[in-house]
Amino acid sequence: MLEIRRVSVFYPGGDRTDAVEALRNIDLDIGEGEFVVALGASGCGKSTLMNLIAGFLAPSFGQLRLDGAPIAGPGRDRAVVFQKHALMPWLNVIDNLAFGLKLQGVGRAERYTVARRFLGLLGLEDFETSPVYMLSGGMQQRVGIGRALTADPRILLMDEPLGALDALTRERAQELILRIWQSQNKSVFLITHSVEEALFMGTKLIVMSPRPGRITHRFDLPFSRRFLAGESAREVKASPEFIAMRETVLGIIFADEEQAA
Amino acid sequence: MSFESETDTAASPGNAPQTPFLKRFLRAAPTRPGQTYGVPGEGRTVGISVAAVLIVLILWQVVTMAGLVAPLFLPSPVQVVEKFIAILGNGYTGAPLWLHVLVSAGRVFAAFALACVIGIPLGLAMGMNPVMRGLFDPFLEFYRPIPPLAYLPLMIIWFGIGETSKVLLIFLAVLAPVTLGARAGVRSVAIEQIHAAYSLGATRGQVLREVVLRAATPEILTSLRIGVGFGWTTLVAAEMVASTQGLGYMVLSASQFLQTSTVLVGIILIGAIAWIFDLAMRALERRIVPWKGRM
Ligand SMILES: Nc1ncnc2c1ncn2[C@@H]1O[C@H](COP(=O)(O)OP(=O)(O)O)[C@@H](O)[C@H]1O
Ligand SMILES: [Mg+2]
Numbered sequence: 001m002l003e004i005r006r007v008s009v010f011y012p013g014g015d016r017t018d019a020v021e022a023l024r025n026i027d028l029d030i031g032e033g034e035f036v037v038a039l040g041a042s043g044c045g046k047s048t049l050m051n052l053i054a055g056f057l058a059p060s061f062g063q064l065r066l067d068g069a070p071i072a073g074p075g076r077d078r079a080v081v082f083q084k085h086a087l088m089p090w091l092n093v094i095d096n097l098a099f100g101l102k103l104q105g106v107g108r109a110e111r112y113t114v115a116r117r118f119l120g121l122l123g124l125e126d127f128e129t130s131p132v133y134m135l136s137g138g139m140q141q142r143v144g145i146g147r148a149l150t151a152d153p154r155i156l157l158m159d160e161p162l163g164a165l166d167a168l169t170r171e172r173a174q175e176l177i178l179r180i181w182q183s184q185n186k187s188v189f190l191i192t193h194s195v196e197e198a199l200f201m202g203t204k205l206i207v208m209s210p211r212p213g214r215i216t217h218r219f220d221l222p223f224s225r226r227f228l229a230g231e232s233a234r235e236v237k238a239s240p241e242f243i244a245m246r247e248t249v250l251g252i253i254f255a256d257e258e259q260a261a
Numbered sequence: 262m263s264f265e266s267e268t269d270t271a272a273s274p275g276n277a278p279q280t281p282f283l284k285r286f287l288r289a290a291p292t293r294p295g296q297t298y299g300v301p302g303e304g305r306t307v308g309i310s311v312a313a314v315l316i317v318l319i320l321w322q323v324v325t326m327a328g329l330v331a332p333l334f335l336p337s338p339v340q341v342v343e344k345f346i347a348i349l350g351n352g353y354t355g356a357p358l359w360l361h362v363l364v365s366a367g368r369v370f371a372a373f374a375l376a377c378v379i380g381i382p383l384g385l386a387m388g389m390n391p392v393m394r395g396l397f398d399p400f401l402e403f404y405r406p407i408p409p410l411a412y413l414p415l416m417i418i419w420f421g422i423g424e425t426s427k428v429l430l431i432f433l434a435v436l437a438p439v440t441l442g443a444r445a446g447v448r449s450v451a452i453e454q455i456h457a458a459y460s461l462g463a464t465r466g467q468v469l470r471e472v473v474l475r476a477a478t479p480e481i482l483t484s485l486r487i488g489v490g491f492g493w494t495t496l497v498a499a500e501m502v503a504s505t506q507g508l509g510y511m512v513l514s515a516s517q518f519l520q521t522s523t524v525l526v527g528i529i530l531i532g533a534i535a536w537i538f539d540l541a542m543r544a545l546e547r548r549i550v551p552w553k554g555r556m
Contacts, residue, residue, distance in 0.1 A: 054460055076462035086453035089552035090475045100461035103471070133555040144457075151461045 001187060002030040002053065002155065007062030009048050009213075021212035022048040026062070028206065028215065030155065035181055035188045035224060037202030039195065041253065045213025046191040050159050053189060054080050066154070076100070079148035081158040086144055089133045093124060096132055096143050100151030118146040121180065138169035142176065149180065155187040162197065174201055175233055182228050195249050199223055200237060207249060209256045217252055219245075336522040341529070344522040353523070354514065356506050365507040366534060368424075368499060369492045372431035376488060380436045381481060384443025388477075389469065394444075405437040409495045413502070422503035434495040435488040442484020446477025479546070479553040486542045493535040 009023040023045045030036050038046045051057040052064055055074040064071040066078070079100075080086075087096055095102075097118055098111035106114075119125050122142040127135065132143055141161060148156055161177075162170045174197060181188055192198050198205055200223050207217040223245075227236050236242055292298050318338055324330055325337035332340065348358050386393040404412075409430050420426035450473050458472045500509030508527050515523035546553065 054456070056456060056459075074456070074459040076460070078460055080457055080460045082453040082457065084453070085451040085556075086457045087556070088454065088472065088475065089556035090478070090550070099458075099471075103458070103461055103463045103467050131552065133552045147457070147461070153460075157460075 001032050001067060002028075003063075003065045004028040004049075004052070005063045005065075007052065007059045007064060009045070009052070009057070010060045023052075023059075024212035024214045026215060030187050030189060030204075033185055033187060035178075035190070035201060035203045037198040037205050037221075038189070038191045038208060039193065039198040039205060039249070039253075040208030041210060041257065042193065043213075044208040044210035046208060047159055048213065049208075050080070050157050050189065050191060053155075054078055054157050076104075076151050077154040079151050079153035079156055081141075081144050081148050081156065081161045083160045083163045084137075084140070087132045087140055087147070089131070092129050092131055093135070093143055094119070094128045097146045097150050099147055115146075115150055118149055121149075121183070122146045122176070136169075138165055138173060141165060141173060145177065145180065149184060149186075153186065155189060156181075158188065158190040160191050160193070162192070170197070171233060175227070177201065178224050178228060181224075195246055195253070196237060199242060199245055199249065200227070200233070205249075207252055216256070217249075219249075221245075333519055333521060336525065341522050341525045345526045345529075348523065348526060353511050354505065361506055361508050361511055362530065362534070365496055365500070365509060365531070368428055368507065369431055369489070369496055372428045373435050373485075373489050373492050375428070375432050376435035376439050376492075377485065380439030380488070381443045384440040384445075384481075384484075385447060385469070385474065385477065387440070388444040388447025389473065397440075401437060401440060404433065405441075409434050410498045413498055417502055426502075427499040427504070430499045431492045431495045434491040438491055439481075439484050439488040442487065443477060443481050446480030446484070447473055449480050450476035479550045482542065482546050482550065486539055489538060489542075490535060493531055496531065 004026055007023060007026040008021070011020040011022055013019040026049065028036070028049075038049060040046055048057065052059055053071070055071050055078065088099060091099065094112060094115050097115035098106075101111040101114060116128070119128055122145070124139065124142060124146070127139065132140055135143070141164075145156075145158075145161065158177075162173050165173060177188075177190075178201060180186075190201060192201075199221060202221045203224060205217075205219040205221055206215045207219075208214065209216045223236050223242055227233055289299050296303065321335075322338050325332065325335055325340075336344070352358060353361060383393075383397065387397055388394070412433070413426075413430055416426040416430050420429060454472050454476065455468055458468050463471065496507070497509035497512055500507040501513060504510035508531050512524050512527035512531075515521075515527065
């Protein structure tokens with residue numbers, strides 16, 4: 001579905017800084033229904049990669065194609081979810097959810113019908129008309145995810161969507177995102193710097209490393225499928241395979257760090 | 262000081278533990294539950310303000326009654342109130358007081374409305390578009406700090422001594438803060454909000470209307486409050502030439518006849534109207550941007 005071929009990105013240097021090679025020679029495929037997680041220390045080009053897919057940024061070299069067509073700018077088929085600051089505080093919960101439909105010119109009654117389907121899925125039934133600035137961080141983030149879903153994109157792009165949440169809320173949100181992924185049958189590209197989150201959620205993991213930003217390791221992951229098949233999140237995360245995998249990935253990241261230092 | 266009993270302290274929960282006088286200025290006393298320690302300038306001010314105003318009024322009355330200042334320089338508050346009642350009854354220079362108020366308010370609000378209609382779109386355009394910013398920035402920044410009194414003669418030469426030059430003078434005073442406020446308001450939108458809108462399929466026009474304009478609203482409202490204040494500031498200058506009505510005219514002409522109490526009535530009326538309008542604007546703000554500063 002999405003193909004990234006030999007993509008490099010250089011940010012021009014400023015007065016006192018050299019040009020930054022934010023990404024070098026990235027090759028990546030995201031297939032239908034795949035859940036790809038990008039993991040890496042900050043500065044390794046994760047957000048740059050997402051901005052390329054979203055169409056906010058054009059690559060310096062290389063190509064990105066969605067269903068064979070080059071990506072030229074943002075579009076409804078690729079919805080983004082950010083860590084924060086992205087909801088519209090002048091709209092209540094349901095109007096935030098229906099925002100994309102409003103932009104498409106869908107009438108109010110129909111917008112609300114669609115948005116209400118997601119209220120339930122997100123556990124926000126009782127907050128339909130609440131102002132979003134009154135909600136907790138976890139609920140705000142669910143509204144952000146819901147807003148992306150209502151637009152019915154092919155792929156969800158999430159840049160550290162859970163980074164601002166406390167540990168408990170974060171685990172709940174991880175489970176929710178997996179359930180949504182399963183029920184809505186979307187592709188997902190998720191950025192995180194939590195190893196555990198990456199392993200638990202993805203079907204495919206790319207580990208990235210900075211200066212220049214590149215993909216150093218790729219893994220296929222079974223854990224989200226195990227969770228969706230009925231195992232509890234705690235069971236999955238405490239299983240020997242999960243722990244072994246976590247140590248492997250942590251080892252890679254620490255080795256990177258030491259090399260950089 | 263020692264506490265008499267348990268019940269005694271419970272009866273006066275407001276008493277902070279005693280700290281040496283000097284120390285309390287070096288470090289804030291621990292707060293009671295529900296407050297935040299160390300917030301700069303924390304505390305209610307309404308009572309203090311009311312008290313301060315009352316004290317000034319009393320001092321004013323005492324000083325003038327004691328004959329320390331000649332009424333020509335400073336009439337007493339009671340005399341000012343008497344003057345107000347007299348003008349209310351008989352009008353001033355042939356026109357009733359309400360007409361003076363109406364004429365001045367009309368000038369200020371006409372200029373204000375014009376400044377909103379032109380300044381808000383202009384400011385948004387300058388915020389959104391470098392060409393617009395490049396075009397208008399030098400002129401706006403040049404005239405902005407010039408006192409309106411300085412270009413009043415030009416207004417009169419160009420637009421005559423009628424209503425046009427008066428409203429235009431006030432309009433120019435209001436335009437700069439409103440335009441700059443709208444322009445700065447564009448900056449208060451988060452880039453994530455814009456990106457989210459685009460990836461939901463928004464057009465540029467939709468991003469402007471549905472995101473930027475909405476996000477800029479708090480800042481625009483603040484600039485409107487500041488702008489209308491500038492308008493009142495300019496009123497007296499606008500009514501300096503060829504006026505027979507208006508509060509600014511009243512203040513100026515009364516001063517020529519050394520009617521100090523009438524001058525004070527005019528000043529207090531201008532201040533009161535401006536203040537009431539500001540209260541209304543703040544109420545409006547709470548209604549239409551309750552989310553201001555909260556996300
Ligand atoms: N707009 C920009 N201009 C210049 N350099 C940038 C810009 N955005 C990111 N960079 C640099 O590119 C590198 C990768 O950044 P980013 O993609 O944000 O990484 P991550 O999201 O993994 O933390 C960093 O070194 C960062 O400083
Ligand atoms: Mg980032």
